[in-house]
Amino acid sequence: MSELLFKSFELTRSYFIKIVEALDEAILDVQPHGFNNTIHWHVGHVLTVAEQFMFGFPKKSTSLPANYMEIFATGTKPADWQGDVPSMQELSAQLKEQTKRIKEIPAESFNEKLKTPFLGQETFGELANFAIFHESLHLGQIQAMKRVIEAANAK
Template sequence: MNKLVFKQFEIGREYFLKIIEAVSEDQTDVQPDGFNNTIHWHTGHVLTVTEQTMFGFPHATTHLPANYMELFGNGTKPADWTGDVPTMDELMIQLKDQLSRIQQIPAEQLKDTLEKPFLGCKTFGELAGVTMMHEATHMGQIQAMKRIIEHVGVGKLNLTK
C-alpha cells in the first residue's frame, strides 16, 4: 500500500508536468475572467504547498527560496508579485526535483502521526493523500484556463505581466 502512495505521486506529477509543458509561454501569465490566478501561479502554488505538506517548508527544508510563500502561498496572487519571480522553466525543474525527493521518503513515515491534525488528516500518509488531491485540483484549473485562453485568445484576456 505504501508503494502505491508514491506511485500515485509519480503518475500525478508526471501528468501535471505534461500539462504544463503543453502551455505556451504567452498563456502562462494570462488571467481569464472568473479565475483568481494564472497558470504560472498555479504551478508555483502546487510546488510550494507540496513542499509545505511533505517537507515542512519553509522551516524544515531549504529546497525552495523563502519568497515562494509570498509568491505562491495561500491567499497570494500574481497582481501582488514584486521582485524575482521564478520562470516556468525553473518551476518545472523544481517540480521534477521535488518528485525525486518525495520518492526518497521512507514508506514507514506515512504511518507517522502528525503533531496536530491538519486538514482533517491525522497521519503523514493521510496528508500525502490530501496533497495529491490538491495537485489534481490545480491541474484541473490549469486545463480549464488553457482551454479558455485558447478559445477566447490571449489578446482579449487580462495579462498580469
C-alpha cells in the same frame, strides 16, 4: 500503503509536468475573467504546497527559496508579485527534483501521526494523499484556464 502513494504521486506529478510543459508560453501569465490567478501561479502553488506538506517548508526545508511563500502560498496572487518570480522552466525543474526527493521518503514515515490534524488528515500518509488530491485540483484549474484563454483568443 507507501508504494501506492508513491505510484499515485508519480502518476499525478508526471502528468502535471507533461501538461504544463506543453503549454504555450503566451498564456502562462494571462488571468482570464472569473479566475483568481494565472497558470504560472498555479504551477508555483502546487510546488510550494507539496513542499509544505511533504517537507515542512519553509521551516524544515530549504529546497525552495523562502520567497515562494510570498509568491505562491494560499491567498497570494500575481497582481501582488514583487521581486524575482521564478520562470516556468525553473518551476518545472523544481517539480521534477521534488518528485525525486518525495520518492526517497522512508516508507515508515507515512504511518506517523501529525502533531495537529490538518484538513482532516491525521497521519503523514494521509497528508501525502491530500497533496496528490490538491495537485489534481490545480491541474483541473490549469486545463480549464487554458481552454478559456484559447477560446477568448480565437474570437
